[in-house]
Amino acid sequence: MARRRKGDPVDGWLVVDKPAGMGSTDIVGKVRWALNAQKAGHAGTLDPDATGVLAIALGEATKTVPFVTDADKCYRFRVVWGARTTTDDASGTVTEMSDARPDADAVEAALDRFRGDIMQVPPQVSAVKVEGERAYDLAREGVEMELAARPLHVSRLEVVASDADGVELEMVCGKGGYVRAIARDLGDALGCLGHVGWLRRVWSGPFRAEEGVSVETIEAEARTPALLARLLPLETGLAELPELPVSEAAAARLRNGNPGEVLSGAEHGATCWAARDGRAVAIGTYRAGALHPFKVFRS
Structure with a gap:
């Protein structure tokens, strides 16, 4: 006999403006409790000290999480010059210091190497898996790791404001970007060291911070x-x-779970979603006038 899930079958998205000092999973748990929802998850972790968009999927909306995770995201953050930390942000222990300070022209020239298609080494304290374990768990145990560089597309990286001790930047990037790695590598490139002072996710795919609860x-x-x-619709x-x-x-x-004919076409092999009266029916691959589903929504 199937075990009955606790809670209500709540479907949709809740956009939360996450405060500093709370973990992403803590926010998910609070939202799930507040809505008495059977199922909940988020579309992209934010560090505990970060603020901004944390999109929480509930019920059937959890089936759409990968498509939000894959979407571009926009971050605004401050890089503080003069120190390297164990976490590449202000929460870590300072491991090295520098008195050097770059001027505005040097910062602008250095930013160009962080635009477009780049390779990025994740921070030691990150969710990357190393031999089946999370890097942040190993880092807390004092294990130093050599993490492999990963590709990242940065479509925009611009200076918003600057002073002698740091620079405020806005970045739009694809999936898998680590702002802390940008701050670390920018400080290294300028010879002054650097870490993230604060970080805010301004938008993530279709979700905006100003819509956040x-x-x-x-x-x-x-x-x-x-x-x-x-709640926003799934x-x-x-x-x-x-x-x-x-x-x-x-x-x-x-x-x-069977292929269904669609009333308009798309590029062959494209991932699409079928709609009936504006409601999602399934997600699948478009081929020869039909959608071949790999995710189906409860009617």
Whole structure:
């Protein structure tokens, strides 16, 4: 006999403006409790000291998480000159210091090597897996690791403000970007050392910080219709994919895991989502006038 899940079948997205001092999983747990939801997850971890967009998927919306995780994200952050830390941000222990300070022209010239397609070594304290264990767990045990460089596309990296002791930057990048690694490597490139002083995620895929709900609001509206009313539809997480309308007959086929004919086309082999009256039916691969589903939504 199947075990009944605790909670309600809540579907949709809640955008949280995460405060500093809370972990991403703590926010997920609070949202799940506040909505009495059966299932919840987030679309991209933020460091405990970071603030900004943390998009929480609930119920059927969790099936769309990979498409938000893969989308571009925008970060605003301050790089503090003069010190290297164990975590590449202000929460770590200072391991090396420098009195050197770059001028504005030197900073601008150095930024160019961090734009476009780059290779980036993740911070020691990161979620990267090393022989089955998270790097941050090994780092806390004092293990020093040689992490492999990973590709990252940075479509924009610009100076917002600067002073003698640091620079405020805004970056738009693809999946897998570590702001702390940018700060570390920029400080090394300029010969002055550097780490992240503060960090805010301004937007992530279709989600914006100005749409975010505070933790205080979540607590105040917990278990009420007011918080439920703040949910965005699960389809919000599919904004980066082509939408293909389908007939009711095709929708029924797709819900059963079978290919269904679509009413408009897309590029052959493209990942798309089928919609019936604006509601997501399935996600799949478009081939020869039909969608071949690999994820199906509860009707």
